[in-house]
Amino acid sequence: xxxxxxxxxxxSALIFPVLAATAVTVVAVAHARxxxxxxxxxxxxxxxxxxxxxxxxxxxxxxxxGPMQSSGGLKAWAAYRDQQPIPIYRMPDGxxxxxxxxxxxxxxxxxxxALHSAVQQPMGxxxxxxxxxxxxxxxxxxxxxRIAYVFTDPNCPYCxxxxxxxxxxxxxxxxxxxxxxxxxxxxxxxxxxxxILGSRVPEQALASHAMAYADAPGKNPDAxxxxxxxxxxxxxxxxLANNAALMSSAGLRATPVTxxxxxxxxxxxxxxxxxxxxxxxxxxxxxxxxxx
Numbered sequence: 001x002x003x004x005x006x007x008x009x010x011x012s013a014l015i016f017p018v019l020a021a022t023a024v025t026v027v028a029v030a031h032a033r034x035x036x037x038x039x040x041x042x043x044x045x046x047x048x049x050x051x052x053x054x055x056x057x058x059x060x061x062x063x064x065x066g067p068m069q070s071s072g073g074l075k076a077w078a079a080y081r082d083q084q085p086i087p088i089y090r091m092p093d094g095x096x097x098x099x100x101x102x103x104x105x106x107x108x109x110x111x112x113x114a115l116h117s118a119v120q121q122p123m124g125x126x127x128x129x130x131x132x133x134x135x136x137x138x139x140x141x142x143x144x145x146r147i148a149y150v151f152t153d154p155n156c157p158y159c160x161x162x163x164x165x166x167x168x169x170x171x172x173x174x175x176x177x178x179x180x181x182x183x184x185x186x187x188x189x190x191x192x193x194x195x196i197l198g199s200r201v202p203e204q205a206l207a208s209h210a211m212a213y214a215d216a217p218g219k220n221p222d223a224x225x226x227x228x229x230x231x232x233x234x235x236x237x238x239x240l241a242n243n244a245a246l247m248s249s250a251g252l253r254a255t256p257v258t259x260x261x262x263x264x265x266x267x268x269x270x271x272x273x274x275x276x277x278x279x280x281x282x283x284x285x286x287x288x289x290x291x292x
Contacts, residue, residue, distance in 0.1 A: 001110060009156040009185050015045050020042035050090065051077060052097050062086060063126075068118045071110040072102045078118035080160025083127060083250045087111060099255055124267030130246055131180065131259060135239040137202045139163070140176035146282055148260035151247055152179040152211060155221040156193035158273045163210045165278060172215040174282060182255065194236040198229065211269025253286045 070076035183190030199205035209225035
């Protein structure tokens with residue numbers, strides 16, 4: 001029996017660590033002042049001694065959201081770092097704190113739901129702002145009622161599948177995909193991504209690449225689509241490195257990654273091509289046709 005194929009393209013064992021190691025510093029520097037300012041502002045909004053020092057919070061990269069409901073009798077605050085929710089608990093003596101998980105007798109995290117509820121919106125807003133500031137390539141009308149960002153590797157077959165299956169929605173004006181290119185899956189990925197970014201009309205270059213890739217199943221991916229650049233300009237290399245760093249900081253390890261806001265304005269993230277992805281993406285979208 002053939003083995004089932006994965007629904008996403010993992011990056012961890014490929015070129016990703018090299019790019020990400022360089023680029024994480026770029027993202028960290030860009031956010032350092034915001035992290036320090038947000039942590040100090042949040043810490044100053046509560047009574048003195050409620051939280052560890054603002055300097056400690058900033059050094060740890062923790063962004064404080066605010067107090068949260070907590071089981072177990074400890075006063076608690078919701079925080080996050082690199083898109084990871086983190087709870088902070090103050091001990092009864094008021095002089096010590098614990099960063100960790102509170103469990104019951106069965107090992108259940110009793111505060112997981114409260115923590116997730118507290119950090120979901122601010123974490124999503126921060127990620128969305130970071131996505132908007134990347135060098136993305138638009139696919140579809142700018143006034144489409146649903147906008148989704150997609151981390152895309154030129155050699156990822158599931159990225160290509162998403163591009164193909166989204167055609168009816170994109171062409172109908174219901175969906176705009178904003179492709180954030182990364183070049184990490186294969187030796188030619190970075191050169192292909194740079195070639196697309198450096199084209200006179202990147203939208204057309206991406207579409208031509210995707211169509212050529214789709215029309216040649218089973219062939220060597222490195223030989224499909226746009227020809228990779230052998231010498232990558234600094235601007236393209238920096239853009240790709242920053243995109244890789246953003247993926248890393250968000251804890252994303254495979255392509256495609258599709259990110260959008262639902263009708264409540266909450267950021268949603270899906271990796272790969274799970275069944276029903278496009279239906280979920282357009283759920284409750286204004287102008288969506290009714291089921292037949």
